[in-house]
Amino acid sequence: MTSNAQPKYRRILLKLSGEFLKGDNDFGIDADVVARLSREVVEIADLDVEVGIVIGGGNIFRGAGAMNIDRAAGDYIGMMATLINSLTLQAAIEHEGRQTRVMSAIEVRAVAETYIRRRAVRHLERGRVVIFGCGTGNPYFTTDTAAALRANEIEAEVLLKATQVDAVYSADPKKEPDAKKLDNISYQEVLSQNLGVMDASAISLCRENSMPILVFNLNKPGNILRAVMGEQIGTIIDS
Numbered sequence: 001m002t003s004n005a006q007p008k009y010r011r012i013l014l015k016l017s018g019e020f021l022k023g024d025n026d027f028g029i030d031a032d033v034v035a036r037l038s039r040e041v042v043e044i045a046d047l048d049v050e051v052g053i054v055i056g057g058g059n060i061f062r063g064a065g066a067m068n069i070d071r072a073a074g075d076y077i078g079m080m081a082t083l084i085n086s087l088t089l090q091a092a093i094e095h096e097g098r099q100t101r102v103m104s105a106i107e108v109r110a111v112a113e114t115y116i117r118r119r120a121v122r123h124l125e126r127g128r129v130v131i132f133g134c135g136t137g138n139p140y141f142t143t144d145t146a147a148a149l150r151a152n153e154i155e156a157e158v159l160l161k162a163t164q165v166d167a168v169y170s171a172d173p174k175k176e177p178d179a180k181k182l183d184n185i186s187y188q189e190v191l192s193q194n195l196g197v198m199d200a201s202a203i204s205l206c207r208e209n210s211m212p213i214l215v216f217n218l219n220k221p222g223n224i225l226r227a228v229m230g231e232q233i234g235t236i237i238d239s
Contacts, residue, residue, distance in 0.1 A: 005229055007044070007047050007048075007049050007228045007229055007230075008228065008229060008230030009049065009156075009157040009158050009228055009230075010048070010049060010050060010157060011049070011050040011052075011124060011154065011155065011156050011157055012044075012049060012050070012051055012052065012156055012157065012158055012159075012160055012228060013052045013053070013054065013147055013150055013151035013154065013156040013158075013159050013160065014041070014051060014052070014053045014054070014160045014162060014224070015053075015054050015055075015143070015144065015147035015159060015160065015161045015162060016037075016053065016054070016055040016056065016162050016218070017055075017056045017058060017162070017163070017164070018055060018056035018057045018058040018059040018060065018081065018082065018085055019056070019058045019059050019164075020033065020037075020059075020162070020164070020218055021033055021034060021037075021055075021059050021085060021088070022059040027059055027060065028059060028060070029059065029085070029088055034088060034089065034092045035092060036221065037089070037092070037218075038089065038092035038093045038095070038096050039096055040221070040222070040224045040225065041053070041093055041098070041129060041224070042093060042096040042097065042098045042129075043224075043225055044224060044225055044228045045098050045127065045129055046098075047228070048127070049228055050124040050125070050127070051124075051129045051130070052120070052124065052129075052130045052131075052132060052150060052151070052154055052156060053086075053089065053129065053130070053131045053132065054131075054132045054135075054143055054146050054147040054150055055082055055085045055086060055089060055131065055133075055143070056082060056085070056143040057078045057079070057080075057081025057082040057083075057084070057085055057143070058078075058081075059081075059085070060081035060084055060085070061074075061077050061078050061080075061081040062078075071139060071140065072139040072140070073139075074139075075135075075138075075139035075140060075141075076139060078135075079105070079106060079133075079134040079135050079137070080134070082133050082134055082135060082143060083102075083104060083106075083108065083111070083112065083133040083134055085133075086102045086104075086112070086131045086132075086133035087102060087111060087112070087133075089131055090102050090131055093129055098127075098128075098129055099126075099127065099128045099129070100128060100129045100130075100131065101113060101120075101123045101128050101129075101130050101131070102130075102131045102132075102133055103115040103116075103119070103120055103123075103130060103131070103132055103133065104132075104133040104134045104137075105132070105133070105134040105135060105136055105137030105138075105146070106133075106134040106137050108134075112133055115132065115137075117153050117154070120132075120150075120153075120154055121154055121155075124154060130154075132146065132150045136149055141201065142199050142201070142202070144161075144198040144199050144201075144202040145199060145201045145202045145205065147159060147161075147202065148198070148201075148202040148203075148205040148206050148211065149205060151206070151211055152205065152206075152209045152211055156211070157212075158211075158212050158213070158214055159206060159211055159212070159213045159214070160214050160216065160224070160227055160228075161197070161198060161213055161214065161215045161216070162216060162217075162218035162223075162224070163215055163216070163217060163218065164217070164218070164219060165215075165217060166181070166216070166217040166220075166233075166234065167181045167182060167183075167215060167216070167217075167233075167234045167235040168181075168182045168185055168190070168195060168197050168215050168234075168235035168237070169181055169182065169195075170182060170193075181235075182235050183232070183235060183236070184235065184236045184237075184238070185235060185236075185237055186237070186238065186239060187203050187204070187206060187207035187237060187238070187239065188207070190203050190237055191203055191204070197213075197215055197237065198213070203237070206237070207239065210238075210239060212236060212237065212238040213236070213237040213238070214227055214234055214235070214236055214237075215234050215235045215237065216233050216234030216235075217233075217234065
């Protein structure tokens with residue numbers, strides 16, 4: 001990367017899994033992981049890239065089946081878990097010197113702004129990192145769908161899907177040693193081949209609005225910057 005290189009994208013939506021925050025622990029939040037992630041987010045924000053973030057809650061609460069909780073109640077508990085992660089990330093990013101706003105799809109005025117699209121866009125324009133908590137605010141929708149929704153609402157140029165793997169493969173590489181790494185794939189191919197990159201609702205929403213998705217490995221330090229700069233990493237999902 002040359003010193004005068006410019007970012008490929010000027011407004012992004014970064015989708016993070018809650019599991020990433022736990023690091024090598026079984027659950028919870030690893031302070032070192034959050035600190036590293038925050039530094040990487042600030043690094044791209046300092047390039048005048050407008051950053052929105054959606055984060056899951058799987059490091060705190062994962063499914064209600066084992067507890068005999070119905071699906072809707074379990075999903076609401078999960079939404080609260082995403083808010084805990086959002087507030088944690090907000091504190092860490094602001095420690096690095098970047099103004100941040102948490103906007104929640106469920107009203108929790110004591111700790112976060114209630115989500116309003118135009119206000120979110122205004123925050124982005126002013127250089128603030130905006131973290132969208134509580135998913136869509138509705139049960140039966142995943143944070144992947146929330147990320148697709150927010151990406152389209154704020155008119156992001158790309159949805160960056162940060163994962164634990166380096167790309168999309170033609171099959172599960174753990175089960176199929178001959179699985180091929182894909183540099184580019186269409187929305188329809190992801191859906192028809194049931195590749196499990198994101199849930200079908202999220203892929204369909206991006207397809208309907210021509211929102212490209214870049215799937216890449218977050219475990220490799222510096223990959224968020226590489227993705228924003230347009231380096232050939234991961235897999236692009238588009239039309």
